[in-house]
Amino acid sequence: MIKDVSFFLPGINNSGVLLIHGLTGTPNEMRILAKGLHKAGFTVYAMQLAGHCGDEQDLCQTNWQQWYESVTEAAEFLQKQVDHFFVAGLSMGALLSLKLAAEKPEWVHGVAAYGPTFRYDGWSMPKYAKHLFFLLTWFERLGIFQDKTFIEQPPYGLKDVSIRAAVSASMLDGDSASAGLAGNPYPALAQMQYLAKNLRQQLNRVTAPCLIMHSSHDDVADIETNARVIEKNVSGPTQFIALDDSYHLITIDRQRKEVIQQSVTFFQNIVNGHFPKQESINE
Template sequence: MIQDSSYFLPGNHNGVLLIHGLTGTPNEMRILAKGLHQAGFTVYAMQLAGHCGDEADLCQTSWRDWYASVQEAAQFLRERVDNLFVAGLSMGALLALKLAADQPELVKGVGVYGVTFSYDGWSIPLWAKQLFVLLPVLKKLHLFQKTSFIEKPPYGLKDERIRATVAASMFSGDSASAGLAGNPFPALAEMQALAKLMRQRLSQVKAPCLIMHSGHDDIANINTNARLVEKHVSGPTRFVVLDDSYHLITIDRQRREVINQSVAFFENIAQSA
């Protein structure tokens, strides 16, 4: 059964919509949400459609469903603030960029954290890197639709204490807390379709982008993911490379740096507006 794990933190007239990643939960944005809220921001950490349930729940949705839930959340937040910012982690960053491309008059700035177009980090096996590219085709042919890619350590986390806590939650079946342990092939195929679309549409992103990515990302290589955004968006960018984290930068060792950079970036835009 899907639980509603989203949360809303009322603050000033500057709002930040936070979007978690594929198979993740709003919990992976909670530390950042609290940091932004302490700085005065109104924060809404939304839950993507099909998430915080089981694999069957997720596989019943498409990237269009995930994006529809982002649009709904953005509408909820825009009714309560004057300036709206959007920030996402991993696949959530793709959805944040899509919202900025679709509604340039709405989105004042984008937080792009560990953006993932390709699963090509150092922990991803070669066979998986090659297979993931074929997943949209396999989905159309209805092949391997009951298969999942089970994550292996370090699970996007360099901090061993946090890694142990997250892994225990994932494998306990508490998907509302730490997300799913496996990435179902149908969901991965949907994400590949979203990534393909956003590669083509990056130039339509005119809002300023704060791009933060680990230089040692185990899931998504910085050069083929974050640098892609830096190179192709039309708006101004600030690029921050983290050297003591892995993929899940919002909860890993440099989570405080993510908060500080985000607060300064969004505040600067709000003051200019």
């Protein structure tokens, strides 16, 4: 049975942020960011994607359309309660955030994409895996290797050693509700590839301002082939921030305070009518 670990924090400034975790992840990877946004006055809803926070079978019984449907349901709930609605996601959650902005421009006033991931091509990914991901959709169509799982390896998206130890311990102990799954099932990875392909065709429909934050040393997803794709293809204004002391999970890694600060400022600027200019910032 899947445990519901989503959480809701009511704010005071009539602005809300929907937070979306990544593939095989959990709302807990957005908790530190959620608390920071809430402290700044925002209403925050850290949702749980369909099929997540259970076991691999639970995840593989869902597809990317169901993940996105759970996003739209959460967004509809939150946007009715606030005057300014924002959406932010980590890794695959960033893709889902952008898709919502593309399809519901009347809802979304701004998007924050943290470590957006179209492909797994970071420095820690083995060469065979980089090529394997391209074949995952073919495996799915042919019905082969559907019982296989790509097991995550150190550093698990975390440069901070102490946080890495805590997260990996929970993950490897099977506490998927707290730390997510230890591996990525091939069927789920194939579904993510379908989502990525779908979003690429919609990026030019994103007109809301976008904050893009990505580690220049991302171990999972290379900044140039992932984050820059968004910067180059969305139609709205972008603010690009490259972090230099984090790995993939920037919402909980060493520069988590920077992520909070930049996000709060970005959302507040939109509320105040100061849309961010087209710019690129390298930390």
